[in-house]
Amino acid sequence: MFDLVFVGKFPYNGQVVEGSVAIEEGKIVRFSKGELKGEKILRLGRGQVLLPGMIDVHVHLRDFEESHKETVKSGTMAAIHGGITTVFDMPNTRPPVMDERTFRLRGRIFRRSYADYALGFLLAGNCEEAKAVKADFYKAFMGASTGGIFSEDFEADYSCAPGPLHVHAEEASLIIRFPERPPIVEVVAIRKALDAAERIKKRLHICHVSTAEGLKEILKRGFSWVSFEVTPHHLFLTRRDYERNPFLKVYPPLRDEKDRRFLWEHIKDVPVIASDHAPHTPEDKEGGAAGLPGLETELALLLDAVNRGLLTLWDVVEKTALNPARLFCLKTKGFSEGKDADIIVVDLKREWVVRADDFYTKAGWSPYEGWRLKGKVIMTFLRGELVMEEDEIIGRPRGERVAKENGA
Ligand SMILES: NC(=O)N[C@@H](CC(=O)O)C(=O)O
Ligand SMILES: [Zn+2]
Numbered sequence: 036m037f038d039l040v041f042v043g044k045f046p047y048n049g050q051v052v053e054g055s056v057a058i059e060e061g062k063i064v065r066f067s068k069g070e071l072k073g074e075k076i077l078r079l080g081r082g083q084v085l086l087p088g089m090i091d092v093h094v095h096l097r098d099f100e101e102s103h104k105e106t107v108k109s110g111t112m113a114a115i116h117g118g119i120t121t122v123f124d125m126p127n128t129r130p131p132v133m134d135e136r137t138f139r140l141r142g143r144i145f146r147r148s149y150a151d152y153a154l155g156f157l158l159a160g161n162c163e164e165a166k167a168v169k170a171d172f173y174k175a176f177m178g179a180s181t182g183g184i185f186s187e188d189f190e191a192d193y194s195c196a197p198g199p200l201h202v203h204a205e206e207a208s209l210i211i212r213f214p215e216r217p218p219i220v221e222v223v224a225i226r227k228a229l230d231a232a233e234r235i236k237k238r239l240h241i242c243h244v245s246t247a248e249g250l251k252e253i254l255k256r257g258f259s260w261v262s263f264e265v266t267p268h269h270l271f272l273t274r275r276d277y278e279r280n281p282f283l284k285v286y287p288p289l290r291d292e293k294d295r296r297f298l299w300e301h302i303k304d305v306p307v308i309a310s311d312h313a314p315h316t317p318e319d320k321e322g323g324a325a326g327l328p329g330l331e332t333e334l335a336l337l338l339d340a341v342n343r344g345l346l347t348l349w350d351v352v353e354k355t356a357l358n359p360a361r362l363f364c365l366k367t368k369g370f371s372e373g374k375d376a377d378i379i380v381v382d383l384k385r386e387w388v389v390r391a392d393d394f395y396t397k398a399g400w401s402p403y404e405g406w407r408l409k410g411k412v413i414m415t416f417l418r419g420e421l422v423m424e425e426d427e428i429i430g431r432p433r434g435e436r437v438a439k440e441n442g443a
């Protein structure tokens with residue numbers, strides 16, 4: 036007799052099938068086309084589908100001296116509200132996570148985390164410190180973004196990285212010449228990062244790819260040790276939106292319709308979708324801060340796109356859960372028997388209107404305010420425990436640090 040059995044539709048081997056998924060002690064233990072017996076049976080309703088919880092590999096939770104923007108507590112409540120069960124914590128905090136003491140402090144505040152988490156470490160000429168910590172991933176900026184820290188010598192930082200390196204690819208020298216950061220600023224940086232990757236051949240993940248030329252360059256080189264992500268704002272918004280709403284200032288900037296369309300035309304080749312949840316308060320945005328909140332809208336935007344035939348549910352599952360688990364060697368994550376039961380129930384038919392007032396993030400505003408979306412996350416389970424239902428957070432923070440495959 037299993038602890039919990041879901042009965043209904045779920046993605047399996049590229050399809051969406053009918054059957055049951057059995058959970059035992061926080062793990063997925065059985066997929067079946069038939070009915071399985073359980074202490075608790077959760078029968079999904081019409082329009083509802085069971086999906087793996089999202090692994091969001093690009094999240095800024097702020098906290099420390101920027102707790103007014105977001106905290107680990109508020110940001111991870113927003114995550115589970117949006118169906119995200121694992122977050123990668125970006126280290127461009129204030130103070131930045133660039134030394135052993137701050138890295139330890141960072142680990143301690145995640146006791147308040149409502150989601151599972153991977154801890155990042157910022158690399159910028161601090162190689163000795165980087166080697167002294169065992170972070171789950173490392174981050175380098177080729178040009179300044181929020182926090183202003185970037186690599187003087189990107190190749191040295193990349194060579195030093197003791198684990199997978201996420202990189203913000205905007206070329207510092209071109210940002211000075213072109214502060215509007217046109218596509219060339221990203222494309223030159225991506226080319227430089229790929230040239231370095233060809234020589235160094237270590238795991239590299241290129242963040243928030245936003246330009247057609249940049250995506251073309253990555254696909255042309257086709258290095259198996261280089262992965263990349265695209266964000267919802269570069270898929271659903273353009274520079275025109277920014278011209279109408281200055282709050283939509285973000286690095287890399289929103290692009291023209293042709294870049295956005297190119298991303299969609301190649302969505303099949305995009306391995307990971309990640310939010311780059313970068314909360315700033317309205318006051319900070321008035322002051323010109325770059326970055327957009329995205330945790331509580333990203334999956335719903337993708338479900339709405341599924342309803343509009345722009346991608347399949349299986350595409351969503353691969354880009355938000357299966358590929359991140361595989362690419363970052365998360366030993367206990369992935370939607371298969373023996374893995375953590377990080378599960379969400381989504382209602383593909385539920386229509387709702389985006390209102391920042393309904394959100395847990397401290398950002399206090401949303402790029403998608405007023406948008407009517409078809410598709411909503413209605414339940415989130417973290418390692419088999421219900422942690423969110425119908426917009427309510429249930430229980431206390433239960434987040435745990437991810438486990439990596441040996442040597443990853
Ligand atoms: N994307 C942004 O515009 N800002 C991010 C930093 C980053 O991801 O570059 C932030 O931390 O605010
Ligand atoms: Zn960035």
Ligand SMILES: [Zn+2]
Nearest residue numbers: 093125311313
């Ligand atoms: Zn970011």
